[in-house]
Amino acid sequence: MEIRTRFAPSPTGYMHIGNLRTALYEYLIAKSKGGKFILRIEDTDQERYVEGAVDIIYNTLKLTGLKHDEGPDIGGEYGPYIQSERMGIYMDYALQLIEKGEAYYCFCTKERLESLKEKNESGDSFAHYDRHCLGLSKEEIQTNLDAKMPFVIRQKMPTEGTTTFDDVVYGSITVDNSELDDQILIKADGMPTYNFANVIDDHLMNITHVVRGSEYLSSTPKYNLLYKAFGWNAPEYVHLPPVMKDAHHKLSKRNGDASFEDLIAKGYIVEAVLNYIALLGWSPSDNQEFFTLDELIEKFDIAGLSKSPSIFDIQKLTWMNSEYIKNMDFEKYFSLAEPKLKEGIKNENIDLKKVAALLQKRLETLNDIPGLVDFFDELPEYSTELYIHKKMKTTEEIALSSLKACVPVLENITDWNETVIHDTLMNLVTELGIKNGQLLWPVRTALSGKPTSPGGAMELADILGKEESLRRIEKGIELLSK
C-alpha cells in the first residue's frame, strides 16, 4: 500500500522548529518508501487565524525542499485541502454518528459547563461532561433544533473497558475508557473540532501514517474509538517527542525562541537547519551526521526515532552551520554572503570576492560578516598596545622599526598582488634577521587596527591596495612614535 503522510499545520503565523521537524519526518516517512506527502491547512479555529500565515507555510516548504504532492495550492484528487472549505463534509459524518447512536446533540450552555467544572474542582470526580443531554428524547431535540437553540455534537464514549492502540515509536498504550470524556465533535459555530476533522480528513485522504507531537498521545484513544464508530481502519500512529528549549520548557515562539524564519534571518543556512533538526530526535543506524535531503530520504528509518524529548542546542546548530558554509561551493556561498559584505563594506574598491574567500572558513553564521569586515572601509581607532604580542615576540619598539623598514620596500612594488607582497615581506624578514611574526604581526595590526582579523598581513595588504596599505602603515608609525 502506498504510504501517505500529511503535514497539517494551523495557520497561526509562523513556523515553529518543532512543526518544521514534524513536517520533515512526515516527508521522510513518505518519501523513504516512495509515498506521498500531503499538505492540509487546519483552519477550523477562526479566532486564531492569522492573515498571511498560509504563505509562510508555503514558503517554508519551498525553501526547505519539502515538496508536497497534494495541497491547497497544487490540488490533488482528495481536495479540498483547506478544512474551512470542507465544512459540509464534517456535519454529514457527525449526523451519521448520531444515527448510529455513537454521538448526540448537546444543548448545554457554556455557563452550565463552567459550573460543572467548578463543582469538580472541589470534589474528587473527573471534569467530565455529565451527559446531561444524552437522555433527551427525539421530540425534545427536535423542539430545541426548531427553536434554533445553539448545539454541539458530542461523541458517546464507552464507560467501561479499555482502549488500546499501537504507536510506532511508543509502542502499545492502553487507557481505561472511563477516563475518556464525551468530546465535542461539532462546535456551536458548526465547525468541527480538530479531533473530529482530523479523523474525517485523514480517512478521506487515505492517510496511512498520522505523525504528530506526543501531546496528542492522550487523546489518541478517542481517535481510535471514532474510527471504530465509523467502522474504519485506524492509521499508523507516529507520535514525536517535543523539541525543548531547556529541560523544562518546550521550544516556542511565545517564549521568544527562534522560529525557522528567525534562524534564517540570523544568518543560518537553510540546509544546515534542516540537517540539524533531522538529528534532533532521530539518528541513523551509522554515525553519519551530514545529510542532504536526498540522503535523508535514502537513510531515513522510522526505527531511529527517539522517545524522549530533545533540547535544541543552538551551539551545535552553529557548529553545523559553519561546516555548511565551509564546504559550500564558492559561488553559492558568495551569493549568500554578498549582501552581508555590502553591509560592512561600502568602499567599492574593495574586492568582495577576495574578502569572502578569506571569511569562508571563519564564519559561524552569515551575520558575523559585517562585524568582521568593517575595518576594510575605515581603520578603527586603536591602542598601540595591540602591537605587543608575546607569542609573536613583538614590542612597540620592534613594531615601530618593522613598520619603518617595510615602507620603502612596499613602495617599490609596482605589481601589487599577494604573491609579490609575500615575497617582498619575507625577503625583508631574512634581511633584517628577525622572526616572521616580528614583521608580519605589526603589519597586520597596522592594516586592520584590530586584535584579530580575517587573513594576515599579506592578504589584507593585497585587498586594501598599495596606497591605502601604506597610508595605514604610516599611521601606525605615527601612533608608535608618540
Add this chain to the structure above:
RNA sequence: GGCCCAAUGGUCAAGCGGUUAAGACACGGCCCUUUCACGGCUGUAACCCGGGUUCGAUUCCCGGUUGGGUCACCA
C-alpha cells in the same frame, strides 16, 4: 490530583543480557601557523534510585524519584 509517557556525560545520541559504554557539539591541552580561524592529535566527563529475574543487568520485570504531556466549543 487521575491517567499516559519518558529517563545513558553539560547537550545531541549509539547501545537492545556479557562492550575498555561508540560518535558529535561544548570544554581543557598539544601541534601547525603572520593574528583569529581552519586542520591534526589528545584529555576530562554518563547508564536516576531501590528491589527482583538471571551465571551475568545500562539493557527485562516491579516499585519509587524526577521530568514532560493530558484532563477545552485550541490545535
